[in-house]
Amino acid sequence: MTVLSLIACLSLLAWLWLTFGQGGFWRTDLRLPPRGAAADGPRPSVAIVVPARDEAEVLPESLPSLLAQRYAGEARVILVDDGSTDGTGELARRLGAQSGAALPLTVTSPGEPPAGWTGKLWALRHGVELAGDVEYLLLTDADIAHAPDSLTELVAAAEAEGGYDLVSQMARLSVRTRWEQLIVPAFVYFFAQLYPFRWSNKPGARTAAAAGGCTLVRREALARVGGVAAIRGAVIDDVNLARLVKGGGGRTWLGLADRVDSVRPYPELAQLWRMVSRSAYAQLRHNVFLLLGTVLGLALVYLVPPVLLLTGLILAEPRVAAPAFAAWALMAATYRPMLAYYGRPAREALLLPFTAGLYLLMTVDSAVQHWRGRGAAWKGRTYPAPDQQQNELPVP
Template sequence: MVIVTGVAALAWLYLLLAHGGFWRTAWRLPAGGAPERWPAVVAVVPARDEADILPETLPTLLGQDYPGPFRVVLVDDASTDGTAEAALAVGTGRLDIVRSEGPPPGWAGKVAAMATGVGAASDGEYLLFTDADIAHPPDGVRKLVAAALADDRALVSQMALLRTETVWERLIVPAFVYFFSLLYPFGKVNDPRSRVGAAAGGCMLVRQEALAAAGGLAAIKDALIDDVAFGRLIKRGGHRTWLGLTTSITSRRPYPRLADLWTMVARSAYTQLRKSPLLLTGCVLGLLLIFVAPPLAVVVGPTDVRLLGLLGWVVMAGTYLPMLRFYRLPVWLAPALPVVAVLYTAMTVDSARRHWLGRGGAWKGRTAKTCQ
């Protein structure tokens, strides 16, 4: 027990001091001045059965104050709820709607819809990939382009602020972003010397020339975790990328029940582990070691073990505090992170179970199997 708890404490010290500052929330969009010429931007919005939410989010895109050429391509991805009609009801200015009949063999659904949008956006020097549930501030596109041009970044991505209105959202959502940054530290993503690449699918501005040079979306056609694959694709093409947090770009999609959040995580967790039983076992053991062993040692261990466990637990909670503050949530949730980690462990195991049952990657009536 001393060895296990000691390893956990050392792991937390490493994560605190040498893991790219993953716990920091200061990664905000770099400022950029006005260029001599504003490049043409086309926003691509994959939308499958999004009629309910588009009246709330689409006007924020159509109302951008971007000084250069700008338009929106909404891809109606074989919707059955009147998504296209809902979009047209918002307004036709700056808006083009293209229809997709679903992914061709070998393609994941969302990536195929994105590719359909790219095909209708040949006039865009930059492409803004954004989800149908994302609301943007009026100056959002202008600031993204200015940041991209200021430091020759081929990809600029911001993680939208997720909803934390219900009890389950407050418990699960900040931890979701925290675990994402633990896997893909923003500091490493933004460091050209690092091989770590990622992006946040709700807001990805990319130079179309760089995307084409990297092989286009066909290079990640079967990716279920498309934003991470997209970020890696651009970075491995030798381009500068940037990923950060924001409070001005928001997701309007509600997750009122634990079941909704559970499905969101379980949809792709096993894919993140490359659908490997060995990696799944290692992940579960690692989560239990890092997140559960320290508080367990404090509760049931002898004095020396309790001290080690307390050290690990305090560092763990301390690294979680910045994310709770970012989401303006009570700091007393920080010591409860082990409980959330146990939930995420269960979600990961369930993700593998769904895959083995042929229901992996389920999203709006499609599974990973039916998307192939």
Template structure:
């Protein structure tokens, strides 16, 4: 066989293993587990870290104010040094829509060793505990940590708490459905969740005793007692990939975690241009590889063999007469396409887009390399005017 046929054979082997041996990552059936109303609804503090979110806050904050949760709820929006009037807008929205009490506070610039989001969460959790101690012993029983761009259906919080209490879960996290309105969003966004599930198969995360731990930072319900035991957020204060670090901290502390796709939470943040999506991915891609150049090289090679080799081998078969390469390339591409279809269905996209997964993977490969280049140029995890250097001790790891 030719060299490209051997590479295509490796791709087929990789896809057979991914299809059957990677926790059925491609399935989209991990939704909230069974729910049952508790005898009494626990108190919940909703903590929303926000930095320059005036564009999306009118779409997200009213959804929290409209929750039909039967128990006590307090909302704490932490304005993380915004320059667009986020805090004032949050106060105005709380007056306009009513609902649970909203506390808007600003903790000032993050102290050294903290990322901005975790610094804001620390301040919001502290306010929630102080409020709870003033109203009764123990503070809130649960914390809903949700991003400022996440809009919740009216029963979202009730369903999250019912799932957590019925299944004795310490952390329940949902991957919010991201926006797919523009052509670039349709090409890149479903693959973002698909690749995340490849790295952290939801079924494995949700299996008791499994070593795989992950969460989706946009929507996390966390039991306050477990937050104390896991020393959250102090234990992960330097984490750039804070959601995965949070899940690992809870798992190490003996907590039970669950991760799935959301039906009641949607991200309203727009990514209309490729440049917007590029920055979103490049911000954390190299941190995901622990800033390790050997892992970067292996990732680039792996992406090439798994996602790019199949169409190249098929092309060799069609235009160069390499029958073995063509057949193997077609088989690998067919399996790849089949694994992507469930995610496209979840995002209500045309299924023919599954054929474009090699193109999307090539974009992610370039984003990952660019993430490493940014890191070595001192612009690493840059987001909304802040750049976080590589921590001396990497909590993500």
């Protein structure tokens, strides 16, 4: 076999493994677990904690959806203003004072985070403490809008047979602009490839993940593993929270949402680029060898098939073109369900190699920014790599 045909076959073997051996990561049929028998009984108490930093642009679309939750139990919303400079706190109070709110709203501010804390987790800790002795905490981002029965369905799922200590839904992100349509479905697809939902949901499995935009957690389970303080420096807080709860003996569940949506627009590539690159190198534990492996892996899995298919056709070499074509076909077939979930046409699956190339560059850029001392930057704050901090849990 020639070198090119060998590389094409390696890419095909990688796709055979991903398709049939990576926990069915490409499937999009995981929704909230069915309601348990107790779903129609008395509802447990819940506090909805919303960390918010400079969110005045999206708050009018998201916060009213939380205040309008139809829930047959004690519930309230706690918005934690994390040092906003755009009037987020004042706007939240005005929205909470409007007629029609079903749940009460508390707006508070914890001040600047101390050393070793990210701003979001410092805000979450403050909100969790203010929530008091509730049974559940719904941790949701300020850009997430919920259907009126979202809280009811989340709690019912957590109370289903066997019970869950953490139930998380990956909110449906905006795909209105062309760049969003190109980048966003792939973002969720790559996340599921890294953390197959079925593996994450399996008790005893090492994989654990959650989506930070919508996570319901039992207060007792969170307290048992040390609370928010146990992950206080984690940039990728959702995955670390799930690993913490699952590692402490809790049951976790993660799936795709149908009626929980992000209202934050990303109309330009630069905004999407920052969203990905700010945490990509942290995901690799700031390890240069993992970075090199990731770059080579992305190239082999996503870039090799189209390049070698074209090369094989030009050289009239079927031993190169055939495995490359098969690899690209598997790539497109596994991507199709995610495109359908986002309402995108099947033909866009052919663009996944180009999108993967962008993600490769974003990952490299994330490392470059870290080497320049900028770390994970977000909304005016920069977080350097943890120096072997105990609270930064390893990724699977």
